[in-house]
Amino acid sequence: MIKNILYKFLTLIVLIRYKNIPKEYFYYYRETFICQLTQLKYIFKDYIFKSKYKVITYNGEFAPELQFALPFAYWHYKNGTLKSTNSSKYTSEMYFFSPDHSEIFEGRSNEANYNFEMPRVLYSQNYNMSKWEPVPLKAQYKNEVYIFDKPILIIANRYNSEWDGPPISFYSIEMLEFIISNLKDKYTIVYNRPRPQNITMDNSDIYDMDEFEWLAEKHPEVVLMEDLFKENKANAKNFNHLQLMVYANSERFISIHGGTATLASYFGGVNLIFSKQGPEHYFGCYRKLYPKFSGASILHAKTEDQIKNYVNKYFIHEEIPTN
Known part of the structure; x- marks a missing residue:
């Protein structure tokens, strides 16, 4: 009863305060307010008593x-x-x-995902967050094992179902050819697209795009993250642990929206994110949220032409992004 009244009240607040928001994003506004209100019950524990x-x-x-x-x-x-x-x-x-x-x-x-016990959940109209502290994963996992003759460039790809449909944002073999052929002389390229057995699965299906066979034939100089895991020179406890160690030694990332891009944004440097669509665009996540993880410069490409322009400007010529 009380919960229904609260939802109706917050719905009214959103309708009054934010009049022209697209219908499909309406409930994110309301859920941000729910999260904020939920935190009020912890004021004394968090700021006065401060027990564990x-x-x-x-x-x-x-x-x-x-x-x-x-x-x-x-x-x-x-x-x-x-x-x-x-x-x-x-x-x-x-x-x-x-x-x-x-x-x-x-x-x-x-x-x-809808855990209202957190100050924020999913997408939010307000990213000036309290009770949110960036985790120093780079400082924690930087190491002397994964060092190569040239600086590391991580290509973090994915080829998954999206919004209950086929893959939308991914680096095709044609785009990988452009990226690798233009950058392999400048960087040690580490290609990362985890197999299902190496990660904890959610509701997305992982498909095969046959790029591993293509890489072995056309670009054998590219280092596969899964091969580093097989070698496991640093005694990583699992694939995620290995990713943290290899990413910590890199300053250049080319990633895909979702968890792939979020993880890459934790390690500073420059992260080029390919995202054709999604609520992240409307809420400005790549501008407002992603730089907060480590101070990384985030480049958001919506098209393959933008990818090529960013690669040329910020990876080949290494201009410094303004953000």
């Missing part, structure tokens, strides 16, 4: 975990109020700061 009470549990998709759950947990750690964290398998290294982290979930779910 907070248990944070999350098993939603990878991107919002990196965007909101992980920085929320780190804020509580820095605040002295974090008791423990719970998440999906292969996440202990992400929560390296947690006093007690448990991997209690085998998979991820879309429903779990």
Whole structure:
């Protein structure tokens, strides 16, 4: 009863305050307010008593975990109020700061994205966030193992179902040819598109685009992340752990929207994100949120022509992005 009244009240607030928002984004505004109101009940525990009470549990998709759950947990750690964290398998290294982290979930779910116990969830009209602290993954995992003769460039690709349909944003073999042929003399290119057995799956299907065979034939100089995992010179505990170590030694990333782009934004330098569509465009996530993870310069390409322009300007000629 009370919950329904609150939802109706917040719906009215959004209708009055934000009149012309597209219908499909309306509920994100309302959910931001729900998250903010939920945090009011913790004022005394968070700012006055400050005992180690907070248990944070999350098993939603990878991107919002990196965007909101992980920085929320780190804020509580820095605040002295974090008791423990719970998440999906292969996440202990992400929560390296947690006093007690448990991997209690085998998979991820879309429903779990809507965790109103966090100050923000999914997309938000307001990214001036409280109780949010960027996690120093780069400083934690920088190492002397994954060092090559040339600077590392990570190509973090994906070829997944999107919004219950076929793949939309991905680097095709033709685009990979352009990127690799233009950058392989300047960088040690590490190609990363995780196989299902190496990551915790959510509701997206992973398809095969046969690029691994193509890479082996046309560009054998490209280093595969999965081959680094097979060698495992740094004794990584899992594939996510390896990614953290290799990414920590890089300053250049070319990624795809979602968890792929979010992870790459945690390691500074320049991150070129290919995203044709999505709520991130409307809410300005690549401009407002993604630079906050590490101070990385974020380049958002909506088309393949923009990708080529950014590669030429910021990767070949290494101009410094203004953001």
